[in-house]
Amino acid sequence: xxxxxxxxxxxxxxxxxxxxxxxxxxxxxxxxxxxxxxxxxxxxxxxxxxxxxxxxxxxxxxxxxxxxxxxxxxxxxxxxxxxxxxxxxxxxxxxxxxxxxxxxxxxxxxxxxxxxxxxxxxxxxxxxxxxxxxxxxxxxxxxxxxxxxxxxxxxxxxxxxxxxxxxxxxxxxxxxxxxxxxxxxxxxxxxxxxxxxxxxxxxxxxxxxxxxxxxxxxxxxxxxxxxxxxxxxxxxxxxxxxxxxxxxxxxxxxxxxxxxxxxxxxxxxxxxxxxxxxxxxxxxxxxxxxxxxxxxxxxxxxxxxxxxxxxxxxxxxxxxxxxxx
Amino acid sequence: xxxxxxxxxxxxxxxxxxxxxxxxxxxxxxxxxxxxxxxxxxxxxxxxxxxxxxxxxxxxxxxxxxxxxxxxxxxxxxxxxxxxxxxxxxxxxxxxxxxxxxxxxxxxxxxxxxxxxxxxxxxxxxxxxxxxxxxxxxxxxxxxxxxxxxxxxxxxxxxxxxxxxxxxxxxxxxxxxxxxxxxxxxxxxxxxxxxxxxxxxxxxxxxxxxxxxxxxxxxxxxxxxxxxxxxxxxxxxxxxxxxxxxxxxxxxxxxxxxxxxxxxxxxxxxxxxxxxxxxxxxxxxxxxxxxxxxxxxxxxxxxxxxxxxxxxxxxxxxxxxxxxx
Numbered sequence: 001x002x003x004x005x006x007x008x009x010x011x012x013x014x015x016x017x018x019x020x021x022x023x024x025x026x027x028x029x030x031x032x033x034x035x036x037x038x039x040x041x042x043x044x045x046x047x048x049x050x051x052x053x054x055x056x057x058x059x060x061x062x063x064x065x066x067x068x069x070x071x072x073x074x075x076x077x078x079x080x081x082x083x084x085x086x087x088x089x090x091x092x093x094x095x096x097x098x099x100x101x102x103x104x105x106x107x108x109x110x111x112x113x114x115x116x117x118x119x120x121x122x123x124x125x126x127x128x129x130x131x132x133x134x135x136x137x138x139x140x141x142x143x144x145x146x147x148x149x150x151x152x153x154x155x156x157x158x159x160x161x162x163x164x165x166x167x168x169x170x171x172x173x174x175x176x177x178x179x180x181x182x183x184x185x186x187x188x189x190x191x192x193x194x195x196x197x198x199x200x201x202x203x204x205x206x207x208x209x210x211x212x213x214x215x216x217x218x219x220x221x222x223x224x225x226x227x228x229x230x231x232x233x234x235x236x237x238x239x240x241x242x243x244x245x246x247x248x249x250x251x252x253x254x255x256x257x258x259x260x261x262x263x264x265x266x267x268x269x270x271x272x273x274x275x276x277x278x279x280x281x282x283x284x285x286x287x288x289x290x291x292x293x294x295x296x297x298x299x300x301x302x303x304x305x306x307x308x309x310x311x312x313x314x315x316x317x318x319x320x321x322x323x324x325x
Numbered sequence: 326x327x328x329x330x331x332x333x334x335x336x337x338x339x340x341x342x343x344x345x346x347x348x349x350x351x352x353x354x355x356x357x358x359x360x361x362x363x364x365x366x367x368x369x370x371x372x373x374x375x376x377x378x379x380x381x382x383x384x385x386x387x388x389x390x391x392x393x394x395x396x397x398x399x400x401x402x403x404x405x406x407x408x409x410x411x412x413x414x415x416x417x418x419x420x421x422x423x424x425x426x427x428x429x430x431x432x433x434x435x436x437x438x439x440x441x442x443x444x445x446x447x448x449x450x451x452x453x454x455x456x457x458x459x460x461x462x463x464x465x466x467x468x469x470x471x472x473x474x475x476x477x478x479x480x481x482x483x484x485x486x487x488x489x490x491x492x493x494x495x496x497x498x499x500x501x502x503x504x505x506x507x508x509x510x511x512x513x514x515x516x517x518x519x520x521x522x523x524x525x526x527x528x529x530x531x532x533x534x535x536x537x538x539x540x541x542x543x544x545x546x547x548x549x550x551x552x553x554x555x556x557x558x559x560x561x562x563x564x565x566x567x568x569x570x571x572x573x574x575x576x577x578x579x580x581x582x583x584x585x586x587x588x589x590x591x592x593x594x595x596x597x598x599x600x601x602x603x604x605x606x607x608x609x610x611x612x613x614x615x616x617x618x619x620x621x622x623x624x625x626x627x628x629x630x631x632x633x634x635x636x637x638x639x640x641x642x643x644x645x646x647x648x649x650x
Contacts (some may be wrong), residue, residue, distance in 0.1 A: 014335075019442065032614060058495075075619075084537060096403060133479065133481060133486075134514075135585075145585075147474075147585060147586065149478060149479045150474060150475055150477045150605075150620040151476060152475045153473045154458065154475060154586055154587075154589065155587075155623055155624070156458060156586060156587020156588050156617045156620075156624075157458060157589040157623040158587055158620065158622060158623030158624075159460075159587070159619075160584075160587040160617060160620045160623065161585065161586050161587040161617040162587075163584045163585075163587070163617040163619070163620060164584055164585055166584055166616075166617035167580070167584050167585075168577065168614075168616075171573070171577055179617060180618060181615070181617075182616075199468060218458040248496070252493060252496055253581075255492070255493060255583070256492050256578075256581040257581075257585050258583075259485075259488045259491055260460075260470075260472060260486065260487070260488075260489055260492075260581070260582050260585055260586070261472065261479055261481060261486050261487055261491050261585070261586075262480075262481025262482050262483055262484070262485040262486040262487075262488070263481065263482060264482040281368075289493075289506075290506070291491075291493075291497065292402075292488040292491035292492040292504060292506075293504060293505060293506075294483045294484075294485040294488070295481075295483065295488060295491075296483045297483060298481070298482040298483030298485065299482055299483075313382050315417065322379070
């Protein structure tokens with residue numbers, strides 16, 4: 001019987017690490033900085049070393065461990081075990097993370113991208129409650145997604161399943177998106193998108209000499225998505241308008257996902273989700289209006305529960321997913 | 326070694342039947358009428374009888390047969406083997422098709438709904454080419470869908486996965502849909518939707534005294550979706566406008582599905598798909614414009630290949646899907 005799993009959430013700034021029992025209980029959690037110098041050439045050795053030290057601390061032999069699961073930023077080729085174009089790790093080209101880390105540690109390694117790991121984490125230990133059909137949506141600087149169908153992550157033909165941030169919600173005249181298109185969900189429902197809409201609404205409100213505290217108190221440069229939701233909670237007209245616009249579009253986009261997959265839950269996480277019910281209520285209202293009635297009844301919108309730990313739990317689950325456990 | 330599979334596509338008018346080899350080669354295909362009298366109470370016995378006769382004709386014993394796969398109209402509860410609210414079979418309430426047909430024949434029975442069976446059929450023997458990630462869209466009187474992810478049909482929490490005909494494409498002021506909402510994809514990209522849009526465009530063109538042959542030749546009541554595509558192929562302005570509007574919306578809806586799942590192929594079937602490239606070219610153009618670039622590169626739009634036989638092949642595949650074959 002294996003004692004546990006090593007789980008790694010590899011980010012551009014820090015590497016989050018954990019030892020988990022094979023049931024997913026957290027045994028230890030720690031972080032090391034991501035050393036991007038020398039073209040990211042230290043990353044594999046740094047992970048190998050910190051894992052060795054942790055196993056030593058807990059007096060675990062390598063045969064006690066099911067392996068190492070790693071969530072990596074950006075696109076991942078799961079079959080070849082590559083992190084594709086890992087520029088934010090300082091790496092040029094594709095990083096053969098799986099095989100290099102297996103060589104360095106002698107342990108089995110499974111990798112997937114961080115959005116998929118976050119979805120698996122929420123399914124295993126968070127809001128997903130073990131449900132076999134689940135979509136996770138992360139509202140942060142951008143909008144990301146992870147899709148679980150029939151109990152497994154859906155990767156898609158080009159590894160681009162879950163690119164729900166790039167659903168074109170404004171087919172004509174939308175704001176430009178980093179992906180090269182315009183009018184993507186990400187230009188509306190990300191923290192950045194909310195700020196953009198808030199600045200537009202504020203400029204209009206200034207012209208009509210609005211007395212809304214949101215307009216009076218804040219300059220264009222003060223805007224953050226948190227402030228939008230704070231003022232909306234205080235029933236500020238202009239802030240409420242921003243939240244309403246964002247929620248309508250997000251609820252509509254979620255209805256498209258739900259009509260396609262009818263997941264038991266759509267789990268909403270990321271920094272923007274901290275707005276709580278100021279966001280959730282209008283999003284649910286829009287979702288109920290736009291989804292197919294049977295879908296609206298059976299797909300529930302819920303908040304993520306694991307915060308920044310979702311990725312590390314999901315990385316650990318990669319070892320179980322691929323053992324058929 | 327089992328010789329084959331019995332496959333049944335149960336419809337409101339006819340019951341399509343086939344004997345297939347376990348590799349999916351067609352051995353015999355036949356039809357019987359659907360007897361909806363006495364509240365659909367003859368259907369199970371009729372199927373059992375026609376199956377017995379077919380096995381007899383081919384001198385197959387029951388132990389030569391893997392079982393009977395049935396595609397049924399409307400919603401299906403796969404776990405309980407029920408056809409839910411099978412009104413178009415004359416049945417009141419839920420028809421316990423799986424258990425009744427097992428009793429009547431002594432054979433293993435697997436059931437699923439007809440849209441899912443059509444998707445499985447195209448995956449196994451048609452345009453899907455065995456791909457594990459595939460979405461099938463049927464453009465007929467309505468718009469239906471079947472989703473295959475990680476090699477299995479996605480049913481969804483309420484059995485409503487694939488309800489892509491009810492994606493709300495016109496959030497405000499859309500035409501009413503049978504589902505109770507407005508602005509659904511089905512109100513635009515079904516045969517009925519195309520006729521509705523054609524009638525609207527014709528009425529406008531009449532007002533401006535258009536000389537378009539589409540307007541001059543046809544009355545409001547002559548409109549069919551076939552005629553729209555015929556005139557569009559002859560570069561008729563008004564007909565082209567209709568096709569353009571329908572294609573933009575359909576391409577956008579398919580981009581939502583593809584951004585979520587990044588399937589290898591989206592297979593387009595149903596009567597409307599007979600329009601061929603007059604439909605496919607503008608739909609692909611819209612899809613390329615609206616999908617995430619990596620998705621646009623890796624998800625291909627193709628036509629279905631099996632026509633009305635997709636359902637019967639897919640029904641047969643149910644026996645293999647659930648054997649893990």
